[in-house]
Amino acid sequence: MSRTPGVRATLVTGASSGLGAEMARQLAALGHPLALCARRTDRLEELRAEIQARHPGHPVLLRALDVNDHDQVFEVFRGFRDDLAAQGHPLARVVVNAGLGKGAPLGTGRFDANRETAMTNFVGALAQTEAAMELFREQGSGHLVMVSSISAVRGMPKSMATYAATKAGVAHLVEGLRAELHGSPYTFTVLYPGYIASEMNATGPSATPPPLMASTERGVRSMVAAIEAGRDSAYVPGLPWAPLARVIRLAPLPLFRRLV
Numbered sequence: 001m002s003r004t005p006g007v008r009a010t011l012v013t014g015a016s017s018g019l020g021a022e023m024a025r026q027l028a029a030l031g032h033p034l035a036l037c038a039r040r041t042d043r044l045e046e047l048r049a050e051i052q053a054r055h056p057g058h059p060v061l062l063r064a065l066d067v068n069d070h071d072q073v074f075e076v077f078r079g080f081r082d083d084l085a086a087q088g089h090p091l092a093r094v095v096v097n098a099g100l101g102k103g104a105p106l107g108t109g110r111f112d113a114n115r116e117t118a119m120t121n122f123v124g125a126l127a128q129t130e131a132a133m134e135l136f137r138e139q140g141s142g143h144l145v146m147v148s149s150i151s152a153v154r155g156m157p158k159s160m161a162t163y164a165a166t167k168a169g170v171a172h173l174v175e176g177l178r179a180e181l182h183g184s185p186y187t188f189t190v191l192y193p194g195y196i197a198s199e200m201n202a203t204g205p206s207a208t209p210p211p212l213m214a215s216t217e218r219g220v221r222s223m224v225a226a227i228e229a230g231r232d233s234a235y236v237p238g239l240p241w242a243p244l245a246r247v248i249r250l251a252p253l254p255l256f257r258r259l260v
């Protein structure tokens, strides 16, 4: 079925909540077979039931994955590739999405929190990129999508410092691959989300969301549009984040400190 033009089997990590779960919903609505992973497999089961209630028989494969278990990353990616192929759906895309937002100002005794963020968001993403590229190089094609962050645009202060550094790091991994493999049949997309409602930035049921926060549905629609178009990179949603990215990058330091 996925040999049908325009239908691309897509592996999404961190699919148990937030942006990953919503990407799965929206990609399924576009007809793409799915391979979804995360640690909370009960959430993945619920998501599969929801997707298949809306799209009966839609292929949704599930596996447990902790991206900090690097051997497991390679096993899960290869297993998904094989299981999708057995169903007639060659693996076409991998979305490196799993991540967390813990952090504390550097030098304040919270190396544990910053290390956990660095391991999950950078080393875990490196393992996912290695595993995806091994499969893509074997098959001679593939689309790698990296979920970075608007915070990658410039070094961020305080509790954002390590998180922003990991997100700049993962964007550079993909930029490096694009430079290396330019002109070959691979596609590389880096997404730079602004504030999009998810568990990571949940404000609680009674709190007013921050003014610039997009709904999960709207934010992810912008992410999926950029993925579908095979864009090199995209600030998502484009408004207000494409112009704001320029402001963040170019603002003089006194102004920048007031903004973040």
Ligand SMILES: NC(=O)c1ccc[n+]([C@@H]2O[C@H](COP(=O)([O-])OP(=O)(O)OC[C@H]3O[C@@H](n4cnc5c(N)ncnc54)[C@H](OP(=O)(O)O)[C@@H]3O)[C@@H](O)[C@H]2O)c1
Pocket (backbone or CB within 6 Å): 013, 014, 015, 016, 017, 018, 019, 020, 037, 038, 039, 040, 041, 043, 065, 066, 067, 068, 097, 098, 099, 100, 101, 120, 147, 148, 149, 150, 192, 193, 194, 195, 196, 197, 198, 199, 200, 201
């Ligand atoms: N929401 C935003 O405003 C925003 C902005 C910029 C970038 N991002 C990025 O978007 C991505 C998704 O975040 P989100 O906002 O959707 O947050 P979320 O709702 O907290 O989702 C995070 C996802 O990552 C998974 N995850 C975390 N640690 C993992 C691990 N060790 N192994 C496997 N999976 C792990 C979680 O699954 P389990 O806990 O079930 O394993 C969950 O599915 C992250 O990379 C984040 O940095 C988000």
